Amino acid sequence: MRKIAMTVAGAALLVGAGLATAPGAQAATPCPSGAVCIRETNGTILSKNIFYSYGAHNLSNVTGYRVVVNSQTGGAGFQECLGYNGTNCSPVYRATGDYAAIDYTPINSLVLVP
Template identity: 80%
Template sequence: MALALSAVGFAVAPGAAAATPCPSGAVCIREANGTILTKNIFYRYGAHNLSNVTGVRVIVNNQTGGAGFQICKGYNGTNCYPVQRYVGEYAPYDFTPINSVVLVR
């Protein structure tokens, strides 16, 4: 069963056994091969600008306490999609037009 998040076209994706786990308390962006680069692990609330994150990627919300995230077309958390609070992996999404991720309480 997939949880559709239609505002951005996200849906919950099944977990991949070979994928690198996202640390507890973080939001992570997985590479196409399932790994997570250190630069794409976010712990602090607020905007995080992305660098060279293009193509289809999977975002993982492993925050606690109901915290969420937004993906944004602009840098510094501007032109954002709605907040997502589901904990776990989301369906693959084309990050080419995405320039920042915002972590929210």
């Protein structure tokens, strides 16, 4: 229980500092159903950052803190990768919705998985 409380306290600290919050619901562009999207810092989503097909997608000029939105259906997930072409990747994230903002400067590709 202590670990959970410390994790919640840490998350609250990040949210209070504005580091883990998504853009306001009114300002944010929705991610289309069936896609994974990367939001710009102003809450918009560029068409080049909407991904529908499974497999690796190399990123270009995606830097700074970004929010990823998983709008895929059927339990499909995604991975964030340090290398191009889907190498050196994170675990698979399957939950739908907005993820906490992270620094995308070292991230070079996303992999969509069924």
